[in-house]
Amino acid sequence: MAKTEVVENWEPLRLTHIKPSFNNEESALAARQDLWHKFILFNVGQYSATEILRTVIVACEPEIILPVMYKKERPNKCTFLTKCSSSAIENLVKQGLCITLSNGQELRIDIILGYTDSQNLQLNPNRIIAQALYYRYEPTKKVLNLDDFENEKSLNSIYCPISLPKVLHFVLRCTKMGILSNNRDSRLPIRELSLRYNEITRIVFFEKFFNYHLTKLDLRHNQIADVEYLRYFSEFKISELWLDGNPLCTKYSKCQDYVQAVKNVFPHLQKLDGIVIGMEQKFVPSIQSNFLGDGTSTCLIKQFVKHYFTLYDQNDRQVINGLYDRDALYSMSLGPISNYIHKQLTKTFVTNRNLLKFVDYAKCQEFLLRGPEKIISALRNQPSTIHHFKTFHVDLLYEGEIHLAISVQGMFSFRDIHQCPPMFFNRTFIIMKKEDNEYCITNDQCYLDGTPANTLLGNSEIKFESKGAPKFIPTVFSVSEKEQLLIFLHEITTMNMKFCHQYLEDANWDIRTAIATFMNMYTVNNVPPEAFV
Template identity: 25%
Template sequence: MTRYQELYPNLSVMITRVCSSSSDSSGSAVMREVWNTGDSSFTDHDGHWLGVHQSWGSVEGSLNNYPVHMQHRGGAPGPSWPGPRSRFQNGCVDVSVMGSQNGVSKQRFIPYGRPSWKGEKRIDRNGNAQRFGPEEKGREEKTWFKMTIPHGQKYDKRWLLTSLQNLCPIAFTPLHYSTEGHTVHFYLEDPATASALRKLTRRVTDSEGQRVVVLMSHCSSLPFLQSELKPQDLEHLKHCMSKRFDGSQKSLNLSSIRTDPDLVSHNIEIILNRKNCMQAVIKIIQENIPEMLCLNLSNNKLCKLHDIAELVNKTPNLQSLNLSHNELKSEQELDVVKGFRLVELWLDRNPLCDHFKDQTSYISAVRERFPRLHRLDGHVLPLPICFDVETRTNIPPCKGSCFVSNEIQDLIQRFLQHYYCIYDSGDRQRLLEAYHDAACFSLSLPPINNLSRCRLKDYHKHSRNIKNIKDPSGRFRLLKRTRLTLVAFLSELPKTQHDINLINVDVNTYTSTLLVFTVSGVFKEVDEIKSRDSVRAFSRVFITVPARNSGLCIVNDQLFVRNATTEEIRCAFAAPAPALSSSPAPTISASQQEMLSAFSQKSEMNLEWSQKCLQDNAWDFHRAAHIFTELKAQGKIPEAAFIK
């Protein structure tokens, strides 16, 4: 093997002697050797590529001073390829001594023969001689390579391809870059490029620290290049399907349709794994038998169900589906067809059935997709426990604030108006009067996976989310104690403007000495330096006790901030905010308070607008009611007046 190593210095091989050397009658030695290239590509002394991952190599050397050619299996020929590919079985290698003492080849070991395009004979597996001519060469199918990036949809296409190209030693051009669910696919023609790209799996790291997985598989044709069937082929297919349809049972049997005599006799190849064939079948079903109840797709070598998903909406009454004797490898394939309301399903003789530890887990996984299933692989299943609600019900509309009483409502509204007027003014030091001397404050955010893309960076370092922070000392450090520390921290947070019209209040606890309520809504960050406005959503729990001035004093404040939803952003600041005053609301007498409650109940306006209407009419109930009726009929009362 010294000569081989000299010729191929970069060849990483494992040599296994399968047969000791022998000599023919002329004394020329013949040696049969087998070697595996492992995971590396290799080239000959001219720099020509010869091997790919886990394939068999081909080298030319000399044995007893005669040139030797060893042919490899797998991969595509290189520029210096001496001849067409051969077939090998069970690790056998074609070793040819190209010369001998009399100048002719003395020995050749070919288990099943090597085809020659010049009319040579080939020995098949049964030992029979077969002659092949040049016309056979055109029948060999071209091999393409499908590259798959699981969860690749979340990446920018340009970033993903650039990252792979920067590490790949061979320049590549992806064909038909497409997404299927969360997965990205594209195709390559060159085997060396595909092999080099496959070796980059887990070598590219995204911004979240996740490693990008690159998978490779072979395919004999490109599905996106498959054209539609010819009109005459469609007619033959339609005629074939009509004979396979049982009108009494509304059942269509497409089992082994590829070998149907009617189609074979017309040289029509219907392979349901091909998108164009499946689409042709689905079109015929849609146009002729949309009422179909049973469909048999067994024995069609189906390895995916993505194309069948189109039938979910086109055959809404389908109840029975036979997918047995196919090549479905994962239970996740069933997710694309779980829209069928199946009561009967066959999956036996598929590789996915071997992935379950027992029958119970198998039934559970299938029934998770098809909860109404009664029969699986021909066996009756226990009746499912489910709630089949045929009538559509509407979810009740979300109500606004919930107060214990009108008295509590008026107290909290006055408190919030005064609090957020100061909070949004830019000078939050005046909030010292709202907090108890020993008050506590905590800020928390939802879990953040990618901090670089997070829009809540100004809050993240102060977040006291106990799900993320396990260290007790860290939790204690992030808790703001005493009102001086608390208000100083609030002053460091971004400047804001709260939408008072969208604030909701829910009273959790109310006693004579304690009032706990939750305030939720949206606010807008107003940063003059960065010149940007950002809408955030918040939820805030205030634990308060009575204050000496008939107000409220905060003893605990818990603030939760998150990004606003699209709907919240759309509704935010749509209505003009009512004018807020930092001065305390004017006090009213007991009789005026009673009149205010009655007016608010009859007009359905909140207390703020009811009080404004009464004050503008000198607390004349009947005059205020008359003015209110006229303005409402003219549509001049804003919607904010009716938000409670």
């Protein structure tokens, strides 16, 4: 019993940067794996948590620490908790409990050893990381996806930057625990490994993690400066490799030099950055179905494309109102059309601005529509459509601070016309960022032609089913949109803002439902007089 008390009872001890020391008692307390230690950092200023924590982890090498529950308590003070070895803390003490950021700024550290125990803070970083890795592994395809792992939501407050070799080494050990629970000493049965968006500079392992089935490696959008930093993988039969978005790609002036340098490290390589080795000598350009730059705007672009064409395919295109800027421009041109039904339908497109077919060039400016009223009026006069999202190809043409230019092409059908083949479209949008993190269209160029679908789709047979208008539930995201709806409802009903807000809240900010509810209640005298005060 006496021995148990010695193990369980302890008094926290503080190591301070004012007088760094690490005696036997402090070392024994630091070595206990049932205790959490609190790190207090001073002079942190406006530096990010990422930069601060990364510097602390590097300062503890070759030992490893994983910070949890990072918190900025004052402008110049931050804290976090961790469990670590006695050697990690000893390394910091030897540095005077002072670490230096990349720009030379010095941070001072105090450490409270034994700040709390595992009973009070029941957090197991190893188990949480292993669980996160379990869900990132596809056992049927044998794919391990570690993309942007530092921002994995299931890690919660654990900071785990696999850009640091020691941390990546630790994570792969946890992977064994997560996906090889029955035999943790075996090598990982992985065919494809993806490590995109992790700021990795090099891969350095001193352990055999993978079996020899590993054939595909994706390292796009990291910070690898030399292909030699990937020498660890040379013993594997890597046949497909992605290195786009790394500094090493800019080192070579000739494509052949780049390929040869990579082949020196990966002798079994057949495909590099999506191109079959040898094709680069035939001057065949790289083609991607969806080219979205470095991927930072992918979510925004996908959301816009889905939102716009869902609205466009509604029975009444008036719902598009709000997507176009007040000075937006729209033009539409028709290409070759051979189908008789297409020819009859496109006669309704009086705004055809194909300059090659203009007889009266005075109409050139007239058919360049300006403003949402003219644009939406023209779109409403066109037959109802249904766009086939599976045929879409999207290109990001330009990306600035407040502008995006994207091109969308694919197939669409006229919804109410039977036995009418689909048509091809290409829309080029310029999208501008507005207040409240909203985006609107400032320029929309539309091109249509009747090229047979099998020609555009490479003779692949895709059946286009005739469907009704896609389901659309209007959702209001911004404060300014809500203010506009409040003003609109106030002007129509003359109710005060309080009651207008209540009606819109009850209708989930669907203006049509709110107006219908008001009319029903007003008809039976069920709107209280104070609503008009």
